[in-house]
Amino acid sequence: MDGALFGTETEYAAAGTLSPTELAYRVKVGVFEGRRYGLVEPSPREWGEIPGNGGFLFNGGRMYLDSGHLEYATPECRTLDDIVAAEHAGDLIVVATLAALGLQGENFFIKNNSDHFGNTYGYHENYCIRVSPRSRSVVEGILPFLVTRQVFAGAGMVRPASVRRRGSRQPALPGPTGNRPVPPFEISQRAAFTSVDVSNRVRFGGRPILNVRDEPLAAGRLRRLHNIIGDANRSEYATRLKIGTTALVAQLLEEGWAPDLELENPVRSLREIAGNPFGGWTVRLSDGSTLPAVEVQRRYLVEANLRYFGRDDDTTWVLRQWATVLNGLEMDPMRLDGHLDWVTKFLVLDRRASKSAQGWEDPALVKLDLAYHHVDPAVSLVTLLQKQGKLKPIAPEGLARELVNRPPAGTRAVARGRVVRAMADSRIDDMIDWRRLAQRLGERSGYGAEQTVVFEYVESHREITDASAWPLIPYLNGWSDLALWNVDDPDLPHVLPLGDPFSEHQEEARAFAEGVPWWVQAIREAVRK
Amino acid sequence: MRDDTCPSSFLLSPRESFYASQEARTRITRAFRGPGTAVAISPQAPTKPAEAPVETPSRPADRPDPDTSDPDADLDDELERIIREIPDPTPQPGGE
Numbered sequence: 001m002d003g004a005l006f007g008t009e010t011e012y013a014a015a016g017t018l019s020p021t022e023l024a025y026r027v028k029v030g031v032f033e034g035r036r037y038g039l040v041e042p043s044p045r046e047w048g049e050i051p052g053n054g055g056f057l058f059n060g061g062r063m064y065l066d067s068g069h070l071e072y073a074t075p076e077c078r079t080l081d082d083i084v085a086a087e088h089a090g091d092l093i094v095v096a097t098l099a100a101l102g103l104q105g106e107n108f109f110i111k112n113n114s115d116h117f118g119n120t121y122g123y124h125e126n127y128c129i130r131v132s133p134r135s136r137s138v139v140e141g142i143l144p145f146l147v148t149r150q151v152f153a154g155a156g157m158v159r160p161a162s163v164r165r166r167g168s169r170q171p172a173l174p175g176p177t178g179n180r181p182v183p184p185f186e187i188s189q190r191a192a193f194t195s196v197d198v199s200n201r202v203r204f205g206g207r208p209i210l211n212v213r214d215e216p217l218a219a220g221r222l223r224r225l226h227n228i229i230g231d232a233n234r235s236e237y238a239t240r241l242k243i244g245t246t247a248l249v250a251q252l253l254e255e256g257w258a259p260d261l262e263l264e265n266p267v268r269s270l271r272e273i274a275g276n277p278f279g280g281w282t283v284r285l286s287d288g289s290t291l292p293a294v295e296v297q298r299r300y301l302v303e304a305n306l307r308y309f310g311r312d313d314d315t316t317w318v319l320r321q322w323a324t325v326l327n328g329l330e331m332d333p334m335r336l337d338g339h340l341d342w343v344t345k346f347l348v349l350d351r352r353a354s355k356s357a358q359g360w361e362d363p364a365l366v367k368l369d370l371a372y373h374h375v376d377p378a379v380s381l382v383t384l385l386q387k388q389g390k391l392k393p394i395a396p397e398g399l400a401r402e403l404v405n406r407p408p409a410g411t412r413a414v415a416r417g418r419v420v421r422a423m424a425d426s427r428i429d430d431m432i433d434w435r436r437l438a439q440r441l442g443e444r445s446g447y448g449a450e451q452t453v454v455f456e457y458v459e460s461h462r463e464i465t466d467a468s469a470w471p472l473i474p475y476l477n478g479w480s481d482l483a484l485w486n487v488d489d490p491d492l493p494h495v496l497p498l499g500d501p502f503s504e505h506q507e508e509a510r511a512f513a514e515g516v517p518w519w520v521q522a523i524r525e526a527v528r529k
Numbered sequence: 530m531r532d533d534t535c536p537s538s539f540l541l542s543p544r545e546s547f548y549a550s551q552e553a554r555t556r557i558t559r560a561f562r563g564p565g566t567a568v569a570i571s572p573q574a575p576t577k578p579a580e581a582p583v584e585t586p587s588r589p590a591d592r593p594d595p596d597t598s599d600p601d602a603d604l605d606d607e608l609e610r611i612i613r614e615i616p617d618p619t620p621q622p623g624g625e
């Protein structure tokens with residue numbers, strides 16, 4: 001997709017004979033054990049990550065623990081096929097690691113956003129943009145889109161009891177629903193847990209629709225739009241549409257276009273839409289008028305179509321499908337069965353409820369809801385629906401398996417993957433003295449001091465202020481650069497900057513990777529002394 | 530273009546509000562005319578989805594079943610198996 005760069009982060013839920021946190025920990029260890037899928041990081045990182053908490057993968061992505069969850073960040077991608085496949089590659093890594101550890105069949109990972117006990121966890125989208133994500137034009141311009149995007153991007157869920165206890169939020173539904181009772185079903189997994197429209201935090205102080213944490217991961221004017229309202233989709237079609245439409249909207253906004261509409265209360269609209277699986281959604285604007293949610297989407301679609309139609313295959317696919325889906329949602333959302341997650345799931349659950357004496361109160365519905373998101377194909381409802389032809393995979397067959405071990409083309413992930421592989425082949429992680437590292441951090445990580453240690457070690461790969469850290473941390477891997485200890489001059493480590501995320505940095509990466517075995521050998525000899 | 534797309538019959542339900550300008554109308558109409566897709570959006574096209582002469586695919590539940598047997602019986606069996614095999618809902622740490 002021309003001019004676009006995107007990636008996602010998935011926090012997996014876990015269940016089985018082991019506790020979720022223990023299962024997440026053991027699989028994280030397994031991913032890097034024997035350099036199975038990547039190279040563990042010995043450095044502490046921003047946001048309080050301790051050494052060994054995770055590492056970069058050979059596909060250029062990253063696997064790590066966050067808030068007790070196993071989390072997978074895809075490598076940077078430029079095409080919709082790649083992002084769908086790269087996301088699925090994470091699922092494949094998780095399932096294969098479970099099998100390698102002998103845990104498969106009794107322990108499972110789930111790609112969703114709600115545990116039905118009142119807890120939510122994230123699926124975050126990142127888009128490279130050329131303006132500040134905090135600018136008023138971006139924030140105001142994207143909110144109406146994100147609030148209404150769930151009509152096709154929602155993953156759907158049985159409404160958790162904790163949400164039901166808040167009381168009935170759902171007004172009388174319009175149009176075709178008549179007097180039909182509204183089932184306890186939300187078309188979005190995240191809406192019920194979102195309480196503010198914009199925040200620079202992701203959890204405490206209110207979970208926002210849009211997180212405006214300004215954390216550039218690239219050089220120059222390139223910034224990171226961090227969207228945390230999205231659901232972890234299982235339908236590849238929905239994933240493509242979600243990422244593709246949002247990338248186009250991000251481009252519209254960075255070009256200065258504005259939708260010229262403002263929601264009166266974005267969070268309220270978000271929740272009202274989520275609580276209605278029958279369609280006919282409307283939002284109230286700040287001028288007191290109302291507008292169908294589908295029309296809000298069309299406002300963005302029309303402008304994107306005028307500017308971008310025919311630009312490249314991905315863009316044209318998105319524009320066509322965006323229009324098609326909006327028409328379908330307007331006619332009857334249920335006709336999008338097999339394409340949109342929430343519709344597909346709703347119809348499976350509704351069918352089960354209609355055969356149960358307990359109706360929508362049947363506890364099996366919650367299990368089926370979760371089964372839809374299980375990533376182990378043996379018990380995945382999505383896999384079952386795909387086998388029966390009711391839900392089609394549309395990414396090129398085999399691409400996800402390829403992206404387990406190689407980065408997608410056209411981005412700096414190519415360089416990162418190559419160098420991480422070279423470091424792993426040199427067994428550089430063998431030289432990490434984890435005991436000394438723990439002691440050092442332990443000595444210096446008293447209350448308030450931990451940030452100092454983090455700063456000294458990773459504030460800048462190119463200017464590490466504490467050169468004495470190198471014997472403990474012989475390498476540093478990051479999204480925007482990689483570094484190796486230079487035993488001849490600890491103050492001048494070998495660094496591969498990856499400032500341009502749209503470049504594969506082929507030549508620099510090749511030269512750096514060729515040097516890695518020599519530099520690692522020098523480090524090994526220095527450590528022995 | 531890939532063929533795993535939504536039913537093209539949805540394209541026959543344009544709304545006037547969909548078109549912000551004549552230019553948009555022209556370009557979007559052209560956009561919908563994919564290879565092998567015989568779609569004509571005329572000025573007289575119906576403006577309400579319910580009036581559109583669509584050939585929408587019927588959902589499985591709407592189709593006549595000559596055998597009177599449930600075509601999704603296998604699905605039900607598989608759902609029961611999955612319900613048995615997956616763990617009960619498990620509280621998770623709050624994330625982000």
